[in-house]
Amino acid sequence: MKARGLAALTPKAPLTSFEFERRDLGAHDVALDIAYAGICHSDIHQVREEWGPAIFPMVPGHEIAGTVSAIGSSVTRFKVGDLIGVGVFIDSCRTCASCIAGLQQYCQEGMTGTYNSIERDGRTVAFGGYSNLFVIDEDYAVHIPPHLPLAGVAPLLCAGITLYSPLRTWNVGPGSKVAVMGLGGLGHMGVKFAVAMGAEVSVLSHSPSKKADALAMGAKHFIDTSISGALKPLNKSFDLVLNTVSAYLDINEYLDLLKLDATLVVIGLPGRPYEVSAGALLNGRRRIAGSMIGGIAEMQEMLDFCGKHSIVSDVEIVEAGYANTAYERTIASDVKYRFVIDAASF
């Protein structure tokens, strides 16, 4: 079926209007009218080929919220009119230990990305969510609770699950002390989730102007990391530290914040490796771990959690024509806290 959207036609090219074909509805497919598509920093990295050779034309977008418009003959989980979400992947091998465990994001053959990838037929280029419609295997889509503002839901499909998953993996709950490094599109979701899970949350940010927002989101403490020595009094205080900062930084200062047996989780890909001092790890049997989005079952769990706790992303809704400007502002961290494109403007 014919679709309209935004694409980068060549590496580093600005986004322009683009018409293309989506596959016809298969027996297990669901078609959706997209309502909102979030802008993720990783869209920019891929459009600009900052993460290695990419596939062009590229229709970015992997934070997709919409309404089911048609279902294939074998679909059982969705009906026309349902609210539906699609995230960072649209398929996986379905047979490896990770897939069977519901951790499709760690598929041993590699998950199939929502864009900048080739589908598992080996030839179809996957086009992402900056578009008016989408077709997805029902097993790789999730239900969106009905009463949430849909624009704020779109970023949950990547930014949201990226923070929700480590908070669950490392068992955050009442009594946990959690630090969130950075208050941006990712960090603000971490604060909201950790607060709703009952944790005592500290935001570590070099932008003191964000203090009021952090506290309004439920953080108990705001630490201005631009002040030298500000972290020192917090040594050995936290059960979990979530690093949402994609820029390179001295990770050892933050490892020192961990209690015995506690973990610092990295979720971004800075341009160079972290320099990790063995001493910072040995002292207190500390751990540093990675976490990457979440599986389909956990995405559904997160959306149900959001429905129960009325959690959405703070968003600025823009038209398709504003996307290139939104990219520049995203790079400059000039957004509170996530751009979403109104799909009616494609």
Place this chain on the structure above:
Amino acid sequence: MKARGLAALTPKAPLTSFEFERRDLGAHDVALDIAYAGICHSDIHQVREEWGPAIFPMVPGHEIAGTVSAIGSSVTRFKVGDLIGVGVFIDSCRTCASCIAGLQQYCQEGMTGTYNSIERDGRTVAFGGYSNLFVIDEDYAVHIPPHLPLAGVAPLLCAGITLYSPLRTWNVGPGSKVAVMGLGGLGHMGVKFAVAMGAEVSVLSHSPSKKADALAMGAKHFIDTSISGALKPLNKSFDLVLNTVSAYLDINEYLDLLKLDATLVVIGLPGRPYEVSAGALLNGRRRIAGSMIGGIAEMQEMLDFCGKHSIVSDVEIVEAGYANTAYERTIASDVKYRFVIDAASF
């Protein structure tokens, strides 16, 4: 009481004969005649001030095995004639959460080292195990099972517990796949313990001459890492990787060996930080952790485990006069697999 041993009188000086005073037996103290004192690579680092300013004269040694010769009036856990071991620390604050949990090595005030430290009275210099006798608070000593060769027991008090503890912390048992990086004083203990715990053990070493020893110790596989590409086929294979190599290396190659949610444990202090790629952690929610010796209860558990499984360190027994040469050979990895000094020669 008067003691004899070996000391470095000034930084970087060779070890020479040294006479000094041990404290008189307190109510909670046990005196022991040392039988064997192990030579640990960290002794060399400290004698040479490679880990920062140190205290001289320094009597090194924190792998101590001997026999109780006298007990204080309040001692309940030991009697004269018992075999007794002392490890890396001789005291701690006893009141912090770590100490109460039996993890004295992570004491929040810092454990009191067996040497190169000031005791908790704030003034007494602690002299280590290269000596004929020792005095220790009974709470910081462990029982040695009677039928083990005592020379091979001494290195268990540091090298042994350093490997035993992470294997227990990360729940190694039948079915676990464990890789041990390096087959030296530390690594060979890791192999013996992991094998006895029922794991399938692989040794990753750049010294192919060690293959026969590794297999004789029970390792199933030996991978010669000096062959380019040798690790690649092992990607995503291991539940736990123990890095016993104290030299700097590219840790990301080894992180790639981890299965989903698996951990690489570092236990040494290389001279420069590890460069950890966030991608290697994100891929498979991998973790890198530190581990430092073990607490008193776990040391006792390890010694009981050694008694049950007849595990000791492979040692070369030397006289006190050979200690400086043994240091050079330790640095050159020219020992199978640990030097112990016969305390009768002090």
